[in-house]
Amino acid sequence: MDPSILRELSKLDPALPFRASTDHLHHTWAKTFFSRPELYIRPQTIPEIQQLVTLARRCRRRIVTVGSGHSPSDLTCTSSWLVNLDDFNRILHVDPSTGSVTVEAGIRLHALGRELDKHGLTLENLGSIDSQSIAGVIATGTHGSSLRHGLVSECIDSLGLVLANGQHVRCSPTNNPDLFRAGLVSLGALGIVVEVTFKAAPTFKIAWRQERYSLARVMDEWSMGLWTSREFVRVWWMPYEKGAVVWRADKTDLPLRAPPKTFYGDSIGYHIYHNLLALSLYVPRILPWVEWFVFGMQYGFRAGSVVTEAVEPAREGLLMNCLYSQFVNEWALPLEKGPEAIGRLSAWLHGDMETARIPFSSKGLYVHCPVEVRVSDTSLNTKPRPFLDPTCHDGPTLYLNATLYRPYLRDPPCKERYYEAFEWLMREMGGKPHWAKNFHTNSHELGASYGSDMESWIKVRSEVDADGMFVGEWHRRHLPLELGQASAAPAGERLPLLEREHERRRVDINGVGDGVEWVGDRRWQAQAQRQPFDALDMEKSLYPLPPDHSPSPPGTASSEESFDLLARGEASILLPDGPGV
Numbered sequence: 189m190d191p192s193i194l195r196e197l198s199k200l201d202p203a204l205p206f207r208a209s210t211d212h213l214h215h216t217w218a219k220t221f222f223s224r225p226e227l228y229i230r231p232q233t234i235p236e237i238q239q240l241v242t243l244a245r246r247c248r249r250r251i252v253t254v255g256s257g258h259s260p261s262d263l264t265c266t267s268s269w270l271v272n273l274d275d276f277n278r279i280l281h282v283d284p285s286t287g288s289v290t291v292e293a294g295i296r297l298h299a300l301g302r303e304l305d306k307h308g309l310t311l312e313n314l315g316s317i318d319s320q321s322i323a324g325v326i327a328t329g330t331h332g333s334s335l336r337h338g339l340v341s342e343c344i345d346s347l348g349l350v351l352a353n354g355q356h357v358r359c360s361p362t363n364n365p366d367l368f369r370a371g372l373v374s375l376g377a378l379g380i381v382v383e384v385t386f387k388a389a390p391t392f393k394i395a396w397r398q399e400r401y402s403l404a405r406v407m408d409e410w411s412m413g414l415w416t417s418r419e420f421v422r423v424w425w426m427p428y429e430k431g432a433v434v435w436r437a438d439k440t441d442l443p444l445r446a447p448p449k450t451f452y453g454d455s456i457g458y459h460i461y462h463n464l465l466a467l468s469l470y471v472p473r474i475l476p477w478v479e480w481f482v483f484g485m486q487y488g489f490r491a492g493s494v495v496t497e498a499v500e501p502a503r504e505g506l507l508m509n510c511l512y513s514q515f516v517n518e519w520a521l522p523l524e525k526g527p528e529a530i531g532r533l534s535a536w537l538h539g540d541m542e543t544a545r546i547p548f549s550s551k552g553l554y555v556h557c558p559v560e561v562r563v564s565d566t567s568l569n570t571k572p573r574p575f576l577d578p579t580c581h582d583g584p585t586l587y588l589n590a591t592l593y594r595p596y597l598r599d600p601p602c603k604e605r606y607y608e609a610f611e612w613l614m615r616e617m618g619g620k621p622h623w624a625k626n627f628h629t630n631s632h633e634l635g636a637s638y639g640s641d642m643e644s645w646i647k648v649r650s651e652v653d654a655d656g657m658f659v660g661e662w663h664r665r666h667l668p669l670e671l672g673q674a675s676a677a678p679a680g681e682r683l684p685l686l687e688r689e690h691e692r693r694r695v696d697i698n699g700v701g702d703g704v705e706w707v708g709d710r711r712w713q714a715q716a717q718r719q720p721f722d723a724l725d726m727e728k729s730l731y732p733l734p735p736d737h738s739p740s741p742p743g744t745a746s747s748e749e750s751f752d753l754l755a756r757g758e759a760s761i762l763l764p765d766g767p768g769v
């Protein structure tokens with residue numbers, strides 16, 4: 189470890205463990221991006237989190253907080269310090285009578301679901317999986333598919349954050365409301381979210397049913413009950429088949445009934461599909477046939493020929509099998525634009541350029557299936573909206589998610605052209621990208637499309653993290669970060685801790701395919717020499733604090749004492765046995 193870190197650490201409280209390891213290899217769930225942080229830190233208490241933030245500030249390091257790494261972009265990549273709250277994951281309070289629950293922010297949704305179940309409670313709304321951390325779900329605006337619900341984070345009542353100055357603050361609709369609105373979709377850029385209080389619902393079961401439709405029927409029923417006939421509805425569009433699978437669910441008191449086995453839910457079908465996708469890397473034109481075969485085996489070859497039904501606890505039934513590593517490019521747009529958006533994309537994929545009106549060629553291009561078609565309605569929510577909420581303010585939202593699998597972690601050849609055309613269409617339809625996913629919109633476009641909400645978010649962000657400890661290249665690429673930066677420093681230097689990209693290189697670790705290693709610029713090495721740490725330290729209080737949450741005081745041990753302990757290996761710093769995963 190860099191001796192300057194040990195030197196600064198020795199000035200802090202020796203009783204607080206600094207659970208840091210070196211040699212950690214970080215990657216997203218989909219193994220799309222990799223990075224090698226200088227330190228990987230897994231704190232277990234709020235004072236430990238405050239201390240690591242203080243240390244980062246003194247050592248001029250950027251901090252990235254990572255949940256379960258399910259965001260498939262380079263959002264969580266860093267060469268600086270990567271903080272993970274998997275060991276900060278307890279349930280702190282449950283009130284079964286009101287459903288109010290407070291948890292430490294690293295808890296994963298599946299563990300949370302199991303614990304809540306013991307109290308007769310559950311999350312009312314879920315996305316396709318429950319592997320994410322609760323903080324990660326909130327930070328990117330994760331959604332499910334229901335016009336009776338908004339974002340999953342709609343149930344959040346308050347957040348606790350540790351800010352760049354080490355202060356632990358709480359925010360809610362009534363206490364630091366702007367911080368709350370910024371923190372609801374924070375993109376990790378405000379600080380470390382440490383506690384979450386939310387309203388759980390009484391546990392419920394869902395009875396679901398899925399069947400194959402023609403695309404024409406989906407369009408016909410679009411505004412005639414397709415999305416409103418049940419509480420939860422999602423559609424998987426099969427572009428070459430001009431068909432779809434419609435999945436619908438309602439709350440029920442019926443007895444549990446397990447879903448039947450499916451083709452790719454079983455190991456043989458799973459591997460057949462995977463290998464067909466791998467073959468399509470070399471022979472893309474087989475993809476329409478793969479769609480016909482695999483989805484025929486899975487859902488029946490004709491519309492209405494196979495109907496699948498089950499009754500499951502909501503926390504299981506709402507999930508789905510996401511199969512293989514994948515890119516996902518998902519946009520939110522007004523629900524009423526769905527038929528036009530799907531109609532034009534369908535025409536483009538079938539080579540009908542006149543109907544498509546998309547200025548890119550689709551000649552020789554073949555894509556994967558399904559395009560996920562989902563909905564939410566955040567306009568019914570009476571709580572303050574997240575500033576960076578991509579959904580429609582005044583009516584229901586449609587999400588179109590162009591999934592591209594990465595068989596054996598290899599990128600499909602259609603990716604660039606498909607996503608270029610898809611994103612072009614989504615912009616034309618007034619869409620906004622899902623923050624977690626693989627989109628290309630730049631900071632000017634996103635600044636313009638979020639308008640004053642973006643300005644408010646940037647203002648809060650700048651107040652709580654003036655030096656840019658919690659931002660990196662991903663944020664710089666997609667957000668107009670320097671809006672409202674008051675400093676006289678030249679543009680580009682106003683956030684001295686912002687981590688710029690140095691390079692991207694193909695990873696070659698045990699043949700992991702086409703994943704990209706993201707390398708940051710390690711700018712702190714130059715900065716640390718230019719500026720003394722102490723002169724840059726700013727331990728001012730930014731937000732009013734309740735008395736029990738003041739920052740832990742800096743360590744009282746003299747530097748000599750602590751340094752001695754470190755040298756003897758007795759201080760509470762945990763170093764790794766070997767390389768991380």
Ligand SMILES: Cc1cc2nc3c(=O)[nH]c(=O)nc-3n(C[C@H](O)[C@H](O)[C@H](O)COP(=O)(O)OP(=O)(O)OC[C@H]3O[C@@H](n4cnc5c(N)ncnc54)[C@H](O)[C@@H]3O)c2cc1C
Nearest residue numbers: 255256257258259315316320321324327330331375376381
């Ligand atoms: C297979 C799969 C299925 C998915 N299904 C859906 C779906 O149905 N609907 C949907 O909307 N999305 C879906 N997603 C996207 C997923 O919900 C988001 O990417 C979510 O953010 C992942 O949570 P995470 O814990 O992995 O966070 P990460 O990906 O690790 O991090 C996401 C962001 O949260 C920040 N963050 C994490 N923890 C903290 C913290 N404690 N404090 C501050 N910031 C923090 C990170 O810095 C980062 O900016 C899916 C993704 C995959 C891979």
Ligand SMILES: O=C1O[C@H](CO)C(O)=C1O
Nearest residue numbers: 316510514516560589591
């Ligand atoms: O990001 C996502 O991945 C799955 C699709 O496989 C899903 O539903 C998302 O959202």
